[in-house]
Amino acid sequence: MINIGGLILALGFVNSAGLTAPVAINIALTYKNDTCVVLACGFKSDFAVAVGLYMKRKSMSSFARTIAIGGNATNCQVTPLPANIKCECVSERYVSCTICTLTVENDDEQWKCAIPSNGIAVFSNTVKIMVPEETRGSEHRKGLRANNVGSTLTNLSEHISWRPSGMFVALSIKA
Numbered sequence: 001m002i003n004i005g006g007l008i009l010a011l012g013f014v015n016s017a018g019l020t021a022p023v024a025i026n027i028a029l030t031y032k033n034d035t036c037v038v039l040a041c042g043f044k045s046d047f048a049v050a051v052g053l054y055m056k057r058k059s060m061s062s063f064a065r066t067i068a069i070g071g072n073a074t075n076c077q078v079t080p081l082p083a084n085i086k087c088e089c090v091s092e093r094y095v096s097c098t099i100c101t102l103t104v105e106n107d108d109e110q111w112k113c114a115i116p117s118n119g120i121a122v123f124s125n126t127v128k129i130m131v132p133e134e135t136r137g138s139e140h141r142k143g144l145r146a147n148n149v150g151s152t153l154t155n156l157s158e159h160i161s162w163r164p165s166g167m168f169v170a171l172s173i174k175a
Helices: 133-147
Strands: 002-004 007-009 024-033 036-044 051-056 064-071 076-078 085-091 094-099 110-117 120-123 159-162 169-172
Touching: 024 110, 036 051, 036 110, 064 085, 064 094, 076 085
Parallel strands: none
Antiparallel strands: 002 007, 024 036, 036 094, 051 064, 051 110, 064 076, 085 094, 110 120, 159 169
């Protein structure tokens, strides 16, 4: 068992015959609106277990467990979360987390979930968040300026840049 911020997670179960049942796990991503996404993780297993959600940003070399959640609709236990993430146990084998206030930082963020089976993590497929262009707004321009992407921006009022349909466009205005 692992204790994460007061949440105790069991890492493996064995059925009465001493064998673990085959498990399957899947994660899906749905855009709720331009600033929120819903990650839904469902699994098939003989046992109700805690689910780990793992995240990887562009700046990270590997996935890191970010959320642990388990229980049922009336008794759901979740690790402490940032204010922009809300999670719920829809059932014993289906959990969802809504991430709101998406920024450029979330663009290309990858997520997957995992459950324990015989003491070994079984991982789901991976989904990727693509932040809508409308959400980027001035935050995107700030990110370009701060990260010096593309070219040096010395005066933001003279330089406009955006990515319509995934294509990067830069415009320089000269007076």
